Amino acid sequence: MQNNVRALRVAAHLSQVELASAAGITRQTLSLIEKGAYNPSLKLCLNICYRLGQTLDQVFWVAPGDQ
Amino acid sequence: MKKIKDERLIIRNLKNIRLSFIIENGALLAVLGWQLGQGQAWSRVVSYQNPLFSIFMLAAVSLTLLSLNVSVPMEDKPRASWGQLVWHGLICWVIAWLFCWGLLRVNPLAAVGLALIFTVIFSGIELVANHLRDPHDDVTHQS
Numbered sequence: 001m002q003n004n005v006r007a008l009r010v011a012a013h014l015s016q017v018e019l020a021s022a023a024g025i026t027r028q029t030l031s032l033i034e035k036g037a038y039n040p041s042l043k044l045c046l047n048i049c050y051r052l053g054q055t056l057d058q059v060f061w062v063a064p065g066d067q
Numbered sequence: 068m069k070k071i072k073d074e075r076l077i078i079r080n081l082k083n084i085r086l087s088f089i090i091e092n093g094a095l096l097a098v099l100g101w102q103l104g105q106g107q108a109w110s111r112v113v114s115y116q117n118p119l120f121s122i123f124m125l126a127a128v129s130l131t132l133l134s135l136n137v138s139v140p141m142e143d144k145p146r147a148s149w150g151q152l153v154w155h156g157l158i159c160w161v162i163a164w165l166f167c168w169g170l171l172r173v174n175p176l177a178a179v180g181l182a183l184i185f186t187v188i189f190s191g192i193e194l195v196a197n198h199l200r201d202p203h204d205d206v207t208h209q210s
Binding site for chain 1: 072073074075076
């Protein structure tokens, strides 16, 4: 599923390794999330949002029909 | 082995365990089939004296018991009362006794004991399944 993780991570000047380690996941998993190839659990979504200093809808909101 | 914290890898690991379980049991079945194909007696191969058969049955029984927490939510039946559980147990005991005495031609008194073993196993499974049933909470309007 598409999301804004990559854009917001770059805007926050964080590397994949830094964000992944802060969220408690591997860099490979973060890479898959950014590509939309892996759907994280709500707990992990929230963890990523906390680290990016964003809200859930800013990072993961997808309009109906855009999935 | 390091503790896995990444949720994707935890799921991946569980899928790997499932695959190895399928391979292991497939191999067990293949060896049991091979033993039968070699002309060994059915009663010798399909017997708890045969370690391969015992391991296969252990896996089958544990999988059946563990799958209760999948099948029970899928059924979504209301929780049974203690009275109903006792009633089910009694019915099971009578049917098992009739089966052992009538069909298996076991001594009537021994059939009572054998039926009791069936009933204890059946009631144990019923108790676990009943414990897993959630009381329905279908309240749609708050007063």
